[in-house]
Amino acid sequence: MITTTTGTAAAAQAPTDRTRNHARAAGALYLVTFLASIPALLLIAPVLDHTDYVVGAGSDTRVLWGCLLDLVSAMACIGTAVAVFPVVRRTNEAxxxxxxxxxxVEAGIIVIGVVSLLSVVTLRQDLGATTGATGEDxxxxxxxGRALVAVRDWTFLLGPxxxxxxxxxxxxxxxxxxRLVPRFIPVMGLVGAPLLxxxxxxxxxxxxxxxxxxxFLATLPxxxxxxxxxxxxxxxxxxxxxxAGERA
Structure with missing residues (x-):
């Protein structure tokens, strides 16, 4: 009888541990998207703020690091949903x-914005900075360059x-x-989404x-x-x- 009870408890514990691992992976990836996107926005500021970046003095290494962080954010963005899918699909699979x-979709839009900024860097390195373009060129x-930056601006609106x-x-x-987390947490998202x-x-x-x-205020929630x-x-x-209820 004791052996049966112990075996049952061990069997019940295993799914709980797997659920916890899914949650922790999703939580870590959520924080990665949050922490990577903020410095990325600061690093790519030169190409966004200077209309003549493609022919002027550039900060290409800084911009490249910003683009890399945006790529990390996009990949982590997908990971958050994949990590929790096996758990939350039991609530509503659709x-x-x-x-x-x-x-x-969000990650794909972000990547389009990254590619547009990388194209600006390539134009500056291959044509703007090296050839010293003047006049009509x-x-x-x-x-x-401004058209490519405009593409990135639209992806920022449509993606994030x-x-x-x-x-x-x-x-x-x-x-x-x-009720996998305290209800006040999803309420913040459900209230903030219409504002955004x-x-x-x-x-x-x-x-x-x-x-x-x-x-800025609409983004805070x-x-x-x-x-x-x-x-x-x-x-x-x-x-x-x-x-445990979801598994049942």
Whole structure:
């Protein structure tokens, strides 16, 4: 009888440990996306702020590091959804699959922005800086560089902007229903998502600047949600009673 009880307890413990590992992996990747994206934005500032970067004095190494961090953020973005999928699909498989898909779309948009900035660096190194372009050649390069930066600006709005709100709606709903984390955490995401969408739509139609005070305020709840859910999953994992219920 004792042997049977011990074996049953051990069998029940194994899934709990696997669930905790999924949660910790997702939490760590959430924090990676959060921590990589902020310095990346600072590192790529020269190419964003200087319209003549492609023909002027550049900080290519700095920009390349920023692009690399954005790539890390994009890959971690996908990893967060893949890590939690085996757990949250038991709550609603359609929503869980939607979350994985939306994360992949966000990562793809981010990569497009990275490629556009890498193209600016290549143009500067191959044509702008080495040949000392002047006159019409310089004007053409500047126009091309500005077009590529404009592509990156749109990817920043559509990726970390719109898709982050979609991610929060999907994942927040899954966590709220399953109670895998305290409910106040997904509530932050569910409240912040409409604010971020409203700000993004205002920017999309030209009624708001992407770096305005309103945009910053609208981003805060989503930033708090991602930081909170990532930290909780990394430190605490999923709540054992809720994870056990999901398995049942």
């Amino acid at each position: 929503l869980a699959l939607g979350f994985v898909s939306s994360r992949m 310089a004007a053409t390069l500047v126009t091309t 902007g719109f898709m982050s709100a979609v991610n929060a709606l999907l994942f927040g709903t899954l966590l709220y229903r399953s 969408l409203a700000s993004g739509l205002a920017t999309f139609f030209g009624h708001n600047d992407q770096l305005s005070g309103w945009s 989503i930033a708090a949600w991602e930081l909170a859910v990532g930290t909780y999953m990394l430190v605490k994992g999923f709540r054992p009673q809720s994870a």
